[in-house]
Amino acid sequence: MVLDTYGRCSGFGLDPVEKKPLYHFLPGTQVLSFGTAGCNLNCRFCQNWDISKARENNRLTTSVSPGEIADLALRYRAKSVAFTYNDPTIFAEYAIDTARACHAEKLRTIAVSAGYICAEPRREMYAVMDGANLDLKGFTEDFYWRLTGAHLRDVLETIAYVCNETKCWVELTTLLIPGHNDSDGEIRNLSKWIVENVGPDVPLHFSAFHPDWKMRNVPRTPATTLQRAREIACGEGIRFVYTGNVRDREGGSTFCPGCGDLLIERDWFDVSENTVGESGRCPRCATVIPGVWA
Numbered sequence: 001m002v003l004d005t006y007g008r009c010s011g012f013g014l015d016p017v018e019k020k021p022l023y024h025f026l027p028g029t030q031v032l033s034f035g036t037a038g039c040n041l042n043c044r045f046c047q048n049w050d051i052s053k054a055r056e057n058n059r060l061t062t063s064v065s066p067g068e069i070a071d072l073a074l075r076y077r078a079k080s081v082a083f084t085y086n087d088p089t090i091f092a093e094y095a096i097d098t099a100r101a102c103h104a105e106k107l108r109t110i111a112v113s114a115g116y117i118c119a120e121p122r123r124e125m126y127a128v129m130d131g132a133n134l135d136l137k138g139f140t141e142d143f144y145w146r147l148t149g150a151h152l153r154d155v156l157e158t159i160a161y162v163c164n165e166t167k168c169w170v171e172l173t174t175l176l177i178p179g180h181n182d183s184d185g186e187i188r189n190l191s192k193w194i195v196e197n198v199g200p201d202v203p204l205h206f207s208a209f210h211p212d213w214k215m216r217n218v219p220r221t222p223a224t225t226l227q228r229a230r231e232i233a234c235g236e237g238i239r240f241v242y243t244g245n246v247r248d249r250e251g252g253s254t255f256c257p258g259c260g261d262l263l264i265e266r267d268w269f270d271v272s273e274n275t276v277g278e279s280g281r282c283p284r285c286a287t288v289i290p291g292v293w294a
Contacts, residue, residue: 005036006094009062010085014076018269020112021205021244022171023254024291025131026080027264028271031110032073035085036094041114042149043137044214045177048085066098070105080108080130089117092125099128108292111168115158116150126162131169131292133205134159138174138181139190147180156193163198169292171203173244176221176229178209187229191236200237201290206230208245223248240290258287 013033017026020033039046064072073081081102088095088111099109108130115134117125126132136159138144144152163170174190176182194202206229208221226243230251233241243251247268254264254276261284265273275283278294 003091003093005038005091007063007065008036009034009064010037011035011062012072014078015082016269016271017080017082017110018266018271020082020084020110020131020133021173021207021242022110022131022133022169023205023242023264023266024171024203024240024289024293025110025169026108026292026294027274027276029079030077031080031082032069032076032078033082033084034069035083035088036091037086038090039087040090041087041116044147045175045209045218046213047175047210049213066094066101069098070101070107073102073107074105078107080110082110082112084110084112087113087116088125089113089121092117092121096125096128103128114148114150115155115162117158119161122158122161126166126168129166129168131171132162133171133173134162136172136174136190136194139186139193140181143181147177156197160197163202170198171205173205173207174229175207175209176225177215178219178221178225180218182221182225182229184228184232187232188236191233191238194233195237200239202238203240203242204233204238205242205244206233207243210245221245227251254289256282256285256287256289258282259285261285263289 015031015033017029017031083095102109111129111132141152144150162168206226210220223246230241239257252266256263263276276289280293
């Protein structure tokens with residue numbers, strides 16, 4: 001089997017790393033983002049369907065080698081390269097080679113993925129990733145099978161593996177869809193699983209859904225739903241819980257779990273204050289703030 005999208009991409013973007021979203025990974029820095037086309041899931045609520053559902057010839061307009069991608073990141077003074085837009089699982093060989101080229105130039109690498117991947121390619125891919133944002137799209141098998149065509153168990157295995165058995169920094173994202181995965185019980189169960197299986201220091205992002213692809217009849221997620229989810233997750237012991245796709249300075253900022261001080265203030269993707277710096281500690285009480293800070 002040959003990967004016929006190798007060396008071909010659907011475009012590039014220079015983004016704040018917060019857009020991935022990664023809030024504990026080189027905050028305030030730029031990341032060069034790129035992807036190919038297609039996806040191994042069939043999410044009815046896909047927020048990026050123009051790329052993930054595209055036929056490759058319609059989207060893959062740029063030919064670029066792994067080394068050229070690293071050079072491009074250096075040219076634009078990005079600190080990292082992200083494999084995103086569509087899931088790097090389906091272009092793993094290309095992503096792995098590009099990650100190695102980036103590491104040769106002292107660039108960090110980031111995977112943005114749904115985590116639906118077999119064990120062997122998972123091992124190879126996350127061995128060369130410095131950071132990852134992994135989707136935990138819901139917390140019932142019914143939700144996963146009915147709305148994504150995937151299985152919850154396999155995603156949980158990936159999250160546990162990357163968090164516990166690699167050096168890759170991980171943050172999780174759950175897109176809350178009204179009436180489908182936003183009940184108090186499901187959010188509570190999801191949060192408990194995170195604390196018990198990967199620990200309370202893995203940041204969790206709750207993002208707002210907007211009507212798209214095959215779920216245009218579902219309303220947008222209210223900001224109050226995200227705030228409620230954040231309260232539940234914090235109550236279950238997750239120490240860093242964020243809200244996304246809505247403007248919420250408190251829900252988008254990082255607070256010290258030790259003394260409660262504001263450490264990193266964000267307005268959307270803009271970092272207006274960062275007192276953690278490269279130390280990885282709260283400057284007031286010296287509590288260690290998990291993440292990649294330098």
